[in-house]
Amino acid sequence: MSKFLKILAPAGAGALGVLGSAYMLADQFVVDIPAPVRGSIVVAANAATEDTTGTEEASVSAEPMAEIEQVEMMLQSPEGGFSLGREALSEEVAAWDIDVRPDGLGLPEGSGDVFMGEEIYLENCAMCHGDFGEAIGRWPVLAGGEGTLDGEDPVKTVGSYWPYASTIFDYIHRAMPFGNAQSLTDDEVYALTAYVLYLNYLVEDDFVLNRETFAEVPMPNQDNFFMDDRAEVELGEFSKEACMENCKDTVEIVKRARVLDVTPEAAESDETQENAAEETTEQMAAAETTQAVDEASEETTDATDAIDPELAAAGETVFRKCRACHQVGEGASNRVGPHLNAIIGRSVGSVEGFRYSSAMQDAGGGGLVWSEESLGEFLTNPRDFLAGTKMSFAGLRDEGDVAAIIAYLGSMSE
Amino acid sequence: MVKIFKGSKPSRRSFLKGALAAGGAVTGAGLAQAAPDTAITELQPWNQNLGDGVDVSPYGVPSEFEAHVQRKNVEWLTADTVSSINFTPLHELDGILTPNGLCFERHHAGVAEVDPAKHRLMINGLVDKPLVFTLQDLMRFPRENHVYFLECAANTGMEWRGAQLNGCQFTHGMIHNVMYTGVPLRLILEEAGVKTNGKWVMPEGADASAMTRSVPIEKAMDDCLVAFKMNGEALRPEQGYPMRLVVPGWEGNMWIKWLRRIEVGDMPWHHREETSKYTDLLENGSARRFTWEMDAKSVITNPSPQAPLNHGKGHTVLTGVAWSGRGTVPRVDVTLDGGKNWHQARISGPSLPMSMHRFYFEFDWDGSPLLLQSRAHDSTGYVQPTKDQLRVIRGENSIYHNNGIQTWYVNEQGIAENVEIS
Numbered sequence: 001m002s003k004f005l006k007i008l009a010p011a012g013a014g015a016l017g018v019l020g021s022a023y024m025l026a027d028q029f030v031v032d033i034p035a036p037v038r039g040s041i042v043v044a045a046n047a048a049t050e051d052t053t054g055t056e057e058a059s060v061s062a063e064p065m066a067e068i069e070q071v072e073m074m075l076q077s078p079e080g081g082f083s084l085g086r087e088a089l090s091e092e093v094a095a096w097d098i099d100v101r102p103d104g105l106g107l108p109e110g111s112g113d114v115f116m117g118e119e120i121y122l123e124n125c126a127m128c129h130g131d132f133g134e135a136i137g138r139w140p141v142l143a144g145g146e147g148t149l150d151g152e153d154p155v156k157t158v159g160s161y162w163p164y165a166s167t168i169f170d171y172i173h174r175a176m177p178f179g180n181a182q183s184l185t186d187d188e189v190y191a192l193t194a195y196v197l198y199l200n201y202l203v204e205d206d207f208v209l210n211r212e213t214f215a216e217v218p219m220p221n222q223d224n225f226f227m228d229d230r231a232e233v234e235l236g237e238f239s240k241e242a243c244m245e246n247c248k249d250t251v252e253i254v255k256r257a258r259v260l261d262v263t264p265e266a267a268e269s270d271e272t273q274e275n276a277a278e279e280t281t282e283q284m285a286a287a288e289t290t291q292a293v294d295e296a297s298e299e300t301t302d303a304t305d306a307i308d309p310e311l312a313a314a315g316e317t318v319f320r321k322c323r324a325c326h327q328v329g330e331g332a333s334n335r336v337g338p339h340l341n342a343i344i345g346r347s348v349g350s351v352e353g354f355r356y357s358s359a360m361q362d363a364g365g366g367g368l369v370w371s372e373e374s375l376g377e378f379l380t381n382p383r384d385f386l387a388g389t390k391m392s393f394a395g396l397r398d399e400g401d402v403a404a405i406i407a408y409l410g411s412m413s414e
Numbered sequence: 415m416v417k418i419f420k421g422s423k424p425s426r427r428s429f430l431k432g433a434l435a436a437g438g439a440v441t442g443a444g445l446a447q448a449a450p451d452t453a454i455t456e457l458q459p460w461n462q463n464l465g466d467g468v469d470v471s472p473y474g475v476p477s478e479f480e481a482h483v484q485r486k487n488v489e490w491l492t493a494d495t496v497s498s499i500n501f502t503p504l505h506e507l508d509g510i511l512t513p514n515g516l517c518f519e520r521h522h523a524g525v526a527e528v529d530p531a532k533h534r535l536m537i538n539g540l541v542d543k544p545l546v547f548t549l550q551d552l553m554r555f556p557r558e559n560h561v562y563f564l565e566c567a568a569n570t571g572m573e574w575r576g577a578q579l580n581g582c583q584f585t586h587g588m589i590h591n592v593m594y595t596g597v598p599l600r601l602i603l604e605e606a607g608v609k610t611n612g613k614w615v616m617p618e619g620a621d622a623s624a625m626t627r628s629v630p631i632e633k634a635m636d637d638c639l640v641a642f643k644m645n646g647e648a649l650r651p652e653q654g655y656p657m658r659l660v661v662p663g664w665e666g667n668m669w670i671k672w673l674r675r676i677e678v679g680d681m682p683w684h685h686r687e688e689t690s691k692y693t694d695l696l697e698n699g700s701a702r703r704f705t706w707e708m709d710a711k712s713v714i715t716n717p718s719p720q721a722p723l724n725h726g727k728g729h730t731v732l733t734g735v736a737w738s739g740r741g742t743v744p745r746v747d748v749t750l751d752g753g754k755n756w757h758q759a760r761i762s763g764p765s766l767p768m769s770m771h772r773f774y775f776e777f778d779w780d781g782s783p784l785l786l787q788s789r790a791h792d793s794t795g796y797v798q799p800t801k802d803q804l805r806v807i808r809g810e811n812s813i814y815h816n817n818g819i820q821t822w823y824v825n826e827q828g829i830a831e832n833v834e835i836s
Contacts (some may be wrong), residue, residue, distance in 0.1 A: 075556045077604040084551045084605060088536055088544035096675050097538055099616065101683050128493070138493035144576045150699030154811050156690060161701075164684050171686040174615060174624035175523070178497075181622045225693060228705040233807060238709075239795045242747065250836070251752035251785060253823060255576035255831035257719075263487055263580040323524070324496060335494065 065307070072289050101172040104214055105337070107169065111210035112191025114198045121195050124177040124390045127325065127336045134158070135198040136336070142198040159200025163222040165214065177392070179324025238398045307411045315408025318401045322393070330411045336390060342409050343370050357387030376402050431708040443656060450539045467580055478507075485516060486631050488584060491572075496524040499566065504650030504713070505721040505734065510561070510763050510770045517590035517834070519652040520566055522623035526672045529744060530656040535602075535640070539678035540716065542607030549656050554642060557599040559637065560662070561769040563737045565589040565708050567665035567692055567814040571803070577821075577832040580719040584822060586711075589737070591770035594660050596641030599634050603678070611827050616685075617659045620674035627668045628682035629661065633706075638661050663768040664706040665814070697809025708739030709819035711799050712790035714771070721827030727781040729774030734759075734788050736771045742795035746773040752785030752821065752835045754792055759788070767793070784824040785835055801834060 100106040124133065131134050133143030145155030154161075158168060173189045175181050184192070194209040197217060207213070257263065319328070325336035332339040338351035349356040349364035356364075363386055368374065379402050380384040381395040397403050446571070476483065485500040492498040502518040519525070529550045538544040566588035572578045579585050588818065603615070615634045619625040629638070640817040642649060649655040654671025661668045667687055682688070682704075694702040714734035717723045723730060736743040743764045759773035775815040790798040801818030823833040 036532055063711075070560070073596055075558065075601060077601055081605045082555060082601070084554050085545040085547040088538060092536065092546065093538045093544055096536055096618075097677060099618070099683060099685070101679070101681065103681070105679075139491075149695060149701075150697065154699075156695070158690075162690050164689060167684060167686055167689050170683075174626075175622065175686075178523070179622065182626065224700045224701045225689075226700060228702050228707075230705065230707075234709075234799075235794075235796060237807075238796065238797055238799045238803070242756070242789065242791070242797050244747070246755065247753055249754075251754065252836040253833045254836050255433070255834035257577040257580040260578050262490065262578060263584060264486060280675075314545045320524075324494070349646075353758070360656070367456075386528075 069102075087217055100166045100173065102164040102166045104166065104211060107166075107211045107214060108186040109211070110186040110190055111208055112187045112189070112194055113208045114191075114194045114203070114205050116188075117191035117193070117195025120184070120192050124180075124184075125337075127392060128178060129388060133196065142196055146220075149224070157197055157200065159202060159220070161221050163198065163219055163225050165193070165217040165219055166203075167213075168196055172196075180320065180393075201408070209325055222225070308405050311404050311407040312411040313408075314400075315404035315406070315411075315414060318396070318405045321396075322405075325391075325393075328409065340409055340412065342405070342413050344372060344375065346370055348374075357388050357390040360390070372406050375406055375409070377406065419619070423577060438575065456833070458551040482518065485587075486583060487519060488572075488579070493540060497522045497566075499588060501583045502590050503720075504584045504587055504589075505714045505718050506583050507715070508520065508733065508772065510772050511645060512590035512592055514592070514647065514650050514653070517564075517592065517644075517650070517653060518548075518566070518588050520588065520666065521621065521652065521671070522625060523621050524654045525620035526619075527529070527651055528620055528656060528672050533656055533672075533674065534676040535657065535673060537602060537678070538605040538675065539616075540609040540680060541603075541610035541678050546604045547602070549642065552597055552602075552642065552657065555601055557595055557597050558639065559593055559595050560660070560663045561593045561638075561764070561766050563591045563770050564591055564660075564666045564669055565711075565737070567667055567705070567708075570711075570816040570818070570820075571813045573818075573832075574805075574812065574816055577834050580832050582713050582715050582820070583720060584716040586713040588666070589770075591735075591737070592644045593646070595643035595646070595777060596639035596657075596660060599638035599640055599659070599676075600636075602640060603634060606678075608678055611680045611683060614679050614682050616677045616679060616683050617668075617670040617673055618675040618677070619654075619670045620672040625667075625670055625687065626683065626685045626703075627670065627688055628685070629668060630765055631678075633661065633664070648808065661706075663708060665692065665708060668706065677824060694808065694812040694814050696812060698716075700810075705815055708737070709815060709817040710736070710738035710740065710743060710790045710792035710796050712736035712743070712788040712798055713820045714786050714788050717786070717824055717828070717830045718822055719830045719832055721771075722830050723779065723824055726828070728778055730777060730779045732759075732775040732777065733772065734773055736788065736790040737769065738790065738792035738796070739768060740796065741767050742769075743771040743792050744788050745791040746771070747789045748773075748775045749787045749789075750777065750784050753787055756789065783825055784822075785825060785833075786822045786830075787819050788826060789819055 021332055041266050058095065072328070098106065121129075128136055128139040129142050130139075135141040141155055141157050143157050145157040145160035148155045148160060157160075162168070169189060172184070172192055173182075173186075176192075177183065181282060191211045194203060194207055197203045197209070198207065202219070203209075204216060209217075318351060322340075323339075326338070326340050327333060327335055328340040334351060334354045338354040338356075346369065347364045348368040349360040370378075374385075380397050380399075382389050382391050382393055397404070433569070468500075483503050483506040484503060487495065487498060487500040499520040500518055502512060504517055507513075507516070531547060535552065536544065536548040537547075569588035570585055573585055599615075612629050615629050615631060616626055617629065639662075640657055641660045642657045644650065644653060649658060654669075654673065657673050659670045659673050688703065692705075694705050696702065712734055714732060714738075715721070716731070716733050732748060734746070734748075736746045743761070744765065746759040746761065748759045749756045757775060759775045761773050762770050763772045765771055798817060798819055801816070804816065804818045821833050821835050822830045824830045
């Protein structure tokens with residue numbers, strides 16, 4: 001016993017010390033916090049630099065603190081810095097510093113027009129944002145919404161809400177298309193930006209966007225933003241003395257969450273704990289079953305040598321490229337693309353409830369079935385294999401990736 | 415009946431059933447026990463059999479009986495789980511620190527799985543010398559430890575038009591409170607040398623959403639950290655591994671994860687997340703921008719819809735959390751009668767600026783319905799407003815920064831519901 005205590009004691013003391021800087025004891029109703037005390041103890045960081053050894057100087061210029069345990073020393077850079085890191089090369093800065101500001105700082109050379117933008121948009125963006133920027137499902141609406149901001153259901157789009165055109169270029173340039181960021185050329189981003197502006201009636205169909213025309217684009221809602229004014233409008237109002245006794249005569253319930261019933265696994269709160277316990281039981285049971293299935297499938301795998309598990313695992317990584325649009329596995333449903341459960345061996349264009357391109361429907365009607373071969377060809381170059389497909393993915397260049405993803409999809413039979 | 419397991423591994427299911435049966439027999443303190451408690455009289459398997467050795471669980475996980483304690487998402491909220499949010503199970507936690515695996519997640523292009531060996535932090539823009547750091551470089555700077563809450567500006571955003579989600583996990587779970595270890599951003603910026611016209615910094619993430627926000631230089635030089643540890647261990651991938659920005663007291667969206675670059679400039683960038691998002695639309699159609707600070711807020715975590723009062727009448731413990739982006743929370747009031755009368759709650763645990771505070775209020779429940787609320791007072795004198803007080807100023811369309819007082823209605827059975835009251 002005492003031996004253990006000796007071993008553990010220093011660790012415990014260390015943990016206390018970490019919190020010690022502003023630790024307030026329990027069971028206090030009102031705690032007066034001293035203003036964050038930052039001592040001016042200067043640590044000459046010679047010891048931290050490489051070229052000096054063993055000359056650790058700590059010149060203490062602080063006034064004595066009354067409550068020394070509450071002082072957090074303010075860290076200081078030494079004269080000449082820490083000499084950490086290295087200078088960034090101009091090529092490196094150029095590779096990453098591609099963001100754009102409202103004054104146009106950061107806009108690259110190049111240009112793009114509305115027509116080119118429409119083409120890129122329909123291929124890369126329409127599957128989520130809709131053909132006219134109206135959005136599919138809960139993906140962001142890009143156009144429309146003018147005059148709705150002061151209504152009950154404001155629709156915040158590029159045209160109705162966004163204050164700066166630079167934000168469109170910047171965001172597309174660095175983060176779109178979703179799941180395939182930074183795949184567009186500067187000209188393509190100019191063109192897409194022009195098209196999004198056109199969808200919002202902010203430019204005409206002959207508009208060409210470049211660094212010069214950029215400043216001409218009007219953004220109607222620009223002047224309706226203002227700097228946070230809570231300090232003036234709210235802080236005083238919400239800093240009045242609070243009533244503690246007999247604050248009101250009656251209290252009525254005026255709104256109830258139950259009426260809406262939108263909570264995941266809602267209601268049954270009286271039994272929540274029991275349910276949770278039951279859930280646990282079910283999960284355990286499920287875990288046991290899974291284990292049994294795993295064991296069983298191990299046996300069958302050995303017998304049939306159908307899928308190389310390592311290849312399938314590699315395929316799961318490659319599948320990240322697809323995840324933005326496709327789901328696979330337990331509970332997979334149709335998203336931008338159809339779910340991919342049991343795709344090998346199924347007829348092309350046959351998932352119920354998914355709106356396929358006519359090209360895909362025709363191929364399925366003509367008897368095409370997704371085999372490892374046909375799927376491989378499709379994934380290598382989707383539009384070459386099936387002209388007219390809605391799938392905007394450019395294709396997998398690496399043959400190994402194709403094999404891996406087919407192995408992965410093949411392993412997701414249900 | 416005493417179950418004795420011999421030879422074969424005992425079924426975990428039967429463990430649980432036994433535990434439940436025993437638990438169910440005990441209702442209400444002070445009641446006479448009719449029959450002996452089998453939790454005492456029966457030999458439990460763990461009383462007798464050997465447990466796992468020290469080599470079984472090199473990275474420990476919670477008891478299997480806690481498997482229901484999970485982050486949860488609300489499917490209808492977003493188009494896809496890749497750009498979405500899940501919620502911290504506040505009703506299952508106590509104290510002030512959030513366990514790493516339960517910290518809510520919000521990402522805009524999925525969890526980036528960054529190889530730290532291929533991760534760099536670049537400082538560029540209006541600096542004397544643009545610099546590149548590796549994680550190893552960063553760890554040679556002096557570092558600090560601070561406990562801070564991180565709250566998404568949209569926390570409680572679904573409740574602007576009225577009570578909607580039944581559970582504090584869903585109404586208030588876009589928050590976590592963690593001890594960060596990191597390097598003051600000031601030291602890193604000083605290393606590059608900020609030019610005199612450098613008034614703003616723009617942190618950028620390495621994930622596929624390339625998250626960016628504009629941060630005024632005063633905040634950057636004050637208390638921001640570039641953190642690489644949370645609660646002592648490396649940041650979790652979903653929290654920005656290997657490094658994230660910590661912006662104490664300010665909205666979570668600014669705490670850029672997978673931080674790879676900080677640009678210094680002379681004006682803000684007005685990027686997507688500070689124009690089309692994270693601006694607060696008011697009733698008249700105008701919008702506040704740069705609403706960075708998180709207002710003082712609190713919520714009762716127990717009882718709450720997911721954590722009913724299921725013990726019947728008698729002594730009970732009400733608890734909850736409070737926080738403020740402007741300092742500490744020296745006082746929390748609670749009411750049991752919908753705000754007719756208030757009582758000062760007891761705060762227990764560290765009271766740190768811009769960190770969660772834990773409060774308790776113990777009382778004897780007589781079994782009559784309750785209307786529970788909590789009200790935080792922060793160290794600036796600000797008192798958490800009611801939702802109606804907020805609506806008068808902001809309307810119902812602002813989505814963000816809803817710090818209004820939460821009400822739980824608890825009925826005679828102890829079932830709690832999210833309501834609003836007059």
